[in-house]
Amino acid sequence: MGPLLIWALRMVDDFAEDILTAWADSRQLRERAEQTCGSSESKAALDAYLGDLLACGLRLPTFSHAGQRAVANTYIAGITGASVSQVNSRLRRTTWLDYKLQFPGPCPLPTPIRGRIDGQPWTEHLDYAEIAGLMRHLGTACFIALSFLTGMRPGEVLGLRSGCCPDPDEGRPLIHGHVFKSARDEDGNHVSQGxxxxxxxxxxxxxxxxxxxxxxxxxxxxxxxxxxxxxxxxHRPYPGSLSRATVTKRVEDFITWASALATASNRAREAIPADPHGAVGTERFRRTLAWHIARRPGGLVALAIQYGHMRTAVSSGYASRSRDGIHDLLDVETARATADALATLHEDLAAGTGVSGPAARRAIHAAAHAPAFAGSIRTARQARDILRNPTLAVHDNPHAFLMCVYNRDKALCHRLDTRDTPTLNRCVSTCANIARTDHHAAQLTAQAGALEEQAASGLVPVPLADRLRGRAAAFRDLVHQHHNARITTQENPV
DNA sequence: CACTCACTTATTATCACCTA
DNA sequence: TAGGTGATAATAAGTGAGTG
Structure with missing residues (x-):
């Protein structure tokens, strides 16, 4: 699944409960602080709290405001029971201004963290100053999840109402929405509510x-x-739904945030790559989603799983609807990715690059057709023609350092079901659909080198180092096989 | 301690332009 | 011709910090 969707679904499935609870907690804290009138007891409580802080060298709750650290007055008032202005006047003294710069700290909420990533809490604590932003991201994540998983247009998602998806007695839940586009009453007048x-x-x-x-x-x-x-x-009193421009901005912010979180939790692989089309627009958003699914390394894996799943889950229910849904976009993006892979292969072959593997000849044959349609895929019909054409079924699989020249009868990745697409995350090294180019061999060599380096570094335990060396040897063996068996178009015109 | 200021932020509204 | 897109202006409100 594309990184954008991974994070959106993590948000919706795993983090939502924590965030909603923390939001309620933070509102309670704020309400308490605002309603408190200063008294001598509250001042004593504040002084006791600040005294502890100073005595133990604990950090002062702050947050980033106007580009610098600012004291979280309301938060401190809330947890000590003092009034905001008491906190304000106390912390204005130079001692505290210095202390603030020296020991700036977070504003942890008491909310327990239940959400997990790989069994680990997804964050140490939720922060009073950041929880509003998280609520915002949570809403955005829901938008992303709905847009992708239903194929709705942005306007349709934004028009959904509470209660639109009642729990069904049996079968799959259904979402009832409003259609805005060209909605007209029986006299042909435009109906603004859809x-x-x-x-x-x-x-x-x-x-x-x-x-x-x-x-x-x-x-x-x-x-x-x-x-x-x-x-x-x-909670300013805006009328209606979030606007298109706002959702666009929010999605961009979500991407930035999720990428930062991915990097912070050592999941750099799941950082969301920049979209070459530039900023993500709302209508083009679906295209971008399709792009993420079809183009990312591992994206085709996701496509096979997710798209296949959607086909069976969705198309039986409303096949006619899928015409204007996200399916077309996925078809187009997948076909473009395939065309790109073929065009690259064609150029490489023309430049003398060699190919090896049981499917090498079929790959060369497919590449010969590439220039005919490269860059010309515009409609879903064209896309489907290409995807259906068995001689053009070439899928680059950078994870396994190979190309899959898919032929269902020969595929080892799923022998039991009869799908039209390969399952790229289950590549089998003896599969008859495999082809490798010199580029793949070079990648294998580089990877083997990296593994050997890691094994020799002394930083990994011996058994693990042995496994790494084993994998490196297997990679080098594949490279060796490639160089023995490689053919080029110059010697073997097709 | 109450008031005001300056700054920041997130949003809507509106325009001109593109495109199928 | 309708609807989508992108840029920019306008708006409103919260916040800590400064002032008397």
Missing amino acids: QMREVPWVAIPPAATAIRVLERMAPDGGLLFDAAAHDFPL
Whole structure:
């Protein structure tokens, strides 16, 4: 699955409970601070708290405000029971201004962290100063999850109302929405509220979860993306749903945030790459999602799983709807990725690059057709023609350092089901669909070198080092095989 | 201690332009 | 011609810090 979706779904499935609870806690803290009138007892409590801080050298709760560290007055007032102005006047003394710069600290909320990534808490604590931003990201994550998993247009997602996805007695839950686009009444007049969609969307579980999360953020019976409800922490009285421009901005912010979190938790691989199309627009957002799924290393893996899943889950219910859904975009992006892979292969072959492997000849044959359609894929029909053409089924798989020239009858990745796409995360090294170019061999050599270096560094335990050396040897063996068996188009014209 | 200031932030509104 | 896109202006409100 694309990194963007991984993080959106983590947010919706695993972190939502913590964030919603922490938000309620932070509101309570704030309310307490605001309603407290200064008294001598509250001042004593504040002095005791500050005295402890000073005596133990603990850090002072601060947050980033206007580009510098600022004392979190409201937070301190909330946890000590003092009034905000008492905190304000006390901490204005130069002692504390110095202390603030010397020992700036976070504003941890008491909320327990239940969400996990690989069994580890996803964060140490939730911060009073950051929780509003997290609520914002949570709403965005729900939007991303819904957009992708249902294929709805952004306008349709934003028009959903609380209660639009009732728990079904049996079968899959359905999402009932409003259709804004060209919604007209019987006289042909434009209906601004849109009309109830007669064919509902099928909600696979994570989409239904996203709606449940949103229902806890939105007013009862109101819009799920009510602009005022989603304006944290101010809740300014905006009418209607979040606007398109705002959602665009939020998605960009979400990407930045998730990438930072991925890097911070040693998951740099899951950082979300920059979209070459530039900023992510809302309508183009679906295209971007398709791009992420189809193009990323491992993206085709996700495509095979996720898309295959969606096909079976969704298309039976409303096949006619899939015409204007995200399926077309996925088809187009997948076909473009395939065309790119073929065009690159074609150029490489022309430059004398060698190919090896049981599927080498089929790869060369496919590449010969590449220039005919490279860059010309615009419609979903063209895309599907390419994807259906068995002679063009070439999938680059950088994870396994190979190309899969897919032929269902020869595939080892799934012998039991009969799908039209390979399962790239289950590549089998003896598969008859494998082809390798000199580039793959070079990557293997580089990877083997990296593994050997790691094994020799002394930083890993001996048994692990042995395993690393074993893998490196296997890689070098593959390179050796490649150089013995490689063929080029110059010697073997097709 | 109350008030005001300056700064920041997130949002909507509106315009001109593109495109199928 | 409708609808989408991108840039920019306008708006409103919270916040810590400064002032009397």
